[in-house]
Amino acid sequence: xxxxxxxxxxxxxxxxxxxxxxxxxxxxxxxxxxxxxxxxxxxxxxxxxxxxxxxxxxxxxxxxxxxxxxxxxxxxxxxxxxxxxxxxxxxxxxxxxxxxxxxxxxxxxxxxxxxxxxxxxxxxxxxxxxxxxxxxxxxxxxxxxxxxxxxxxxxxxxxxxxxxxxxxxxxxxxxxxxxxxxxxxxxxxxxxxxxxxxxxxxxxxxxxxxxxxxxxxxxxxxxxxxxxxxxxxxxxxxxxxxxxxxxxxxxxxxxxxxxxxxxx
Amino acid sequence: xxxxxxxxxxxxxxxxxxxxxxxxxxxxxxxxxxxxxxxxxxxxxxxxxxxxxxxxxxxxxxxxxxxxxxxxxxxxxxxxxxxxxxxxxxxxxxxxx
Numbered sequence: 001x002x003x004x005x006x007x008x009x010x011x012x013x014x015x016x017x018x019x020x021x022x023x024x025x026x027x028x029x030x031x032x033x034x035x036x037x038x039x040x041x042x043x044x045x046x047x048x049x050x051x052x053x054x055x056x057x058x059x060x061x062x063x064x065x066x067x068x069x070x071x072x073x074x075x076x077x078x079x080x081x082x083x084x085x086x087x088x089x090x091x092x093x094x095x096x097x098x099x100x101x102x103x104x105x106x107x108x109x110x111x112x113x114x115x116x117x118x119x120x121x122x123x124x125x126x127x128x129x130x131x132x133x134x135x136x137x138x139x140x141x142x143x144x145x146x147x148x149x150x151x152x153x154x155x156x157x158x159x160x161x162x163x164x165x166x167x168x169x170x171x172x173x174x175x176x177x178x179x180x181x182x183x184x185x186x187x188x189x190x191x192x193x194x195x196x197x198x199x200x201x202x203x204x205x206x207x208x209x210x211x212x213x214x215x216x217x218x219x220x221x222x223x224x225x226x227x228x229x230x231x232x233x234x235x236x237x238x239x240x241x242x243x244x245x246x247x248x249x250x251x252x253x254x255x256x257x258x259x260x261x262x263x264x
Numbered sequence: 265x266x267x268x269x270x271x272x273x274x275x276x277x278x279x280x281x282x283x284x285x286x287x288x289x290x291x292x293x294x295x296x297x298x299x300x301x302x303x304x305x306x307x308x309x310x311x312x313x314x315x316x317x318x319x320x321x322x323x324x325x326x327x328x329x330x331x332x333x334x335x336x337x338x339x340x341x342x343x344x345x346x347x348x349x350x351x352x353x354x355x356x357x358x359x360x361x
Contacts, residue, residue: 011350012300012320020350043300071300178305201361208303209317221361228303228318233351236358 001241003105004031006062008234009038009166009205010226012071013056015048021056024233029061031236033102037090038205038225039069039113039166042081050081054088064090065098067111069166069206093164095145097152105241108158110149110197114167114190114204115139118183142167143189150197160239163194163202163220172214173224174207191216201237283308283339290335297331299324304345316344 006028011021028035042049050072057064072081082092091098093111100107117124117139126136146163153161168174168186177185185207194202195218202216205226212230214222225235287306294301301324304317313336319325325345332341 014298024351074300209305223359227350228320228348231348231351232357238358238360240360 003239006032006234007036010040037066045075050084097149108153108161111164114165116184117187143193147193163199170214175211312340
């Protein structure tokens, strides 16, 4: 059995973008079982733009699960944007998990927007001014939300678990962006949450000029699906039965390298 | 495809002390304007400001050109902004997991 996961981020629809996404959504009928949206669905985070996104996804032939991105927060009404999407059936996650039963195959998705903060050796510490503390604590809170959602999936008897974020959990998928802005593009705390919570795949967007492939220290594959990077309607992953790690045990460092050697 | 053009104004004006500040002001207007564009690379090099990247629509590119002309007026500019519309193909590349 093969489950087909379509994923894309950073579609950046504006208030005049009606019809832009619809052909891709329709094409999912023939090639995917689920669509994941990795944030930055809008340009300015306005309700009008969210309604355009929701309209494009209305009556999608496959279930749609999303997280919001930084652009979707710009209008300072992320709750309203999530509500507009949810009304059209788009499950919008923030520190939450969703489980889909796809013909007997249980797919778990844990999602958060995530935040910046940087990567080991160059990460922001919650020290000093209140604004710096708030930044660092926001990053930690997003990672904690992701960890809790992944923990929830542990007991949900999933066949495959995906961590869906907007910001990147690893620096590898940022390669191509100026290194100076890496702290604004992701946080290692997300990777730590993924490794500790357990996942079979991590999908994110945000880094338009980054790279498609990366991996957490724990061996979880990371894919950057920002549309300006992949230059396709969406990335498509075929999850073949048995390709996921056994018994949902992702902190078993010994089994990971062998698995990836086999899948390479 | 690269769509490179040199947009020097031909006045012979060169890089100035406030070039970096003007570039940052351009970034600010790009982010907060209609395009909400955060992904363009704008770099002050020895002889010109280079603006490059990819945007989704020709309207976005036109807006970028307009803002560049306003904010960097008098500076030599090399513009290399490509339009790559969001693809709607039904044949995405598949990765087997």
